[in-house]
Amino acid sequence: MCFGITLVDRVLGKTLSFKDKTIAITGASGTMGRALMSELSKRGAKLVALTTSPNVSFQTTDSDNQINKKIEVLTWQLGHEAELRDRLQKVDILILNHGINVLGDRDSASIYKSYEVNTFSVFRWIDLFLETIPDADNANQKEIWVNTSEAEVNPALSPLYELSKRAIGDLVTLRRLDNACTIRKLILGPFKSELNPYGVMSASFVAWAIAFLAELGLRDIIVTINPITFIAYPVKEFWRSLYFRLFSHRKQ
Numbered sequence: 001m002c003f004g005i006t007l008v009d010r011v012l013g014k015t016l017s018f019k020d021k022t023i024a025i026t027g028a029s030g031t032m033g034r035a036l037m038s039e040l041s042k043r044g045a046k047l048v049a050l051t052t053s054p055n056v057s058f059q060t061t062d063s064d065n066q067i068n069k070k071i072e073v074l075t076w077q078l079g080h081e082a083e084l085r086d087r088l089q090k091v092d093i094l095i096l097n098h099g100i101n102v103l104g105d106r107d108s109a110s111i112y113k114s115y116e117v118n119t120f121s122v123f124r125w126i127d128l129f130l131e132t133i134p135d136a137d138n139a140n141q142k143e144i145w146v147n148t149s150e151a152e153v154n155p156a157l158s159p160l161y162e163l164s165k166r167a168i169g170d171l172v173t174l175r176r177l178d179n180a181c182t183i184r185k186l187i188l189g190p191f192k193s194e195l196n197p198y199g200v201m202s203a204s205f206v207a208w209a210i211a212f213l214a215e216l217g218l219r220d221i222i223v224t225i226n227p228i229t230f231i232a233y234p235v236k237e238f239w240r241s242l243y244f245r246l247f248s249h250r251k252q
């Protein structure tokens, strides 16, 4: 029974309503960033676009399919995440979605860039957001979503993409042992975008599925056409989490 409850806790986070939630999303000008903003706006969320691209414009539609231009746009730069610390205080859900794929490159610059963008920058955002929780009025609403990839368990035909995404995937598994807030992972298969022009799913379908599964409360949100991921990911996550729980501890 106790094991059953623990298992349910591990699979499910909190069920969720997006209505009137303030949701900030990185990689906002990219394909998934835009698709998620559009989907979450339809479900009643207030959006903050976090982008590294100056001069991009955003618009979404609301639940009545009316054009809604009220998106707050904030620019940020790699290594300067902390400049937006104050704004994070009132954010309910932070979606970490930015990412790069250097494909077959393996030179040192590509190694540093892959880890800096896909792993360390994402982790800095997580730390910043967690720092806002103790003083936040909305502490019990706060969540982080991290868009890792099914590359956590499957080949992506891009070694540095796999390495850097597996690293952030494992760091999230480690950090969420502390239960500071709900941290969901998005484990996505190939969708068509600038990062992956050969993706077979559409970003709008993937964004709809993410929102639907998050509303159900799933902590690890898997959207893919690859059946192996539905087995390999939960098995890997269970053992990884158990190993981390046994051999690491919270700093007092």
Ligand SMILES: NC(=O)c1ccc[n+]([C@@H]2O[C@H](COP(=O)([O-])OP(=O)(O)OC[C@H]3O[C@@H](n4cnc5c(N)ncnc54)[C@H](OP(=O)(O)O)[C@@H]3O)[C@@H](O)[C@H]2O)c1
Pocket: 026, 027, 028, 029, 030, 031, 032, 033, 050, 051, 052, 053, 078, 097, 098, 099, 100, 117, 147, 148, 149, 150, 188, 189, 190, 191, 192, 193, 194, 195, 196, 199
């Ligand atoms: N496409 C797929 O098949 C697939 C599958 C699984 C997971 N994913 C993940 O989904 C996320 C979104 O990818 P996407 O396919 O939508 O790709 P995308 O259209 O290329 O969007 C990625 C966005 O990340 C931001 N970004 C790019 N380089 C950056 C840098 N050096 N520093 C900080 N931000 C940077 C940019 O947004 P701003 O200019 O707005 O900052 C860019 O538009 C990524 O994390 C990716 O790994 C993709």
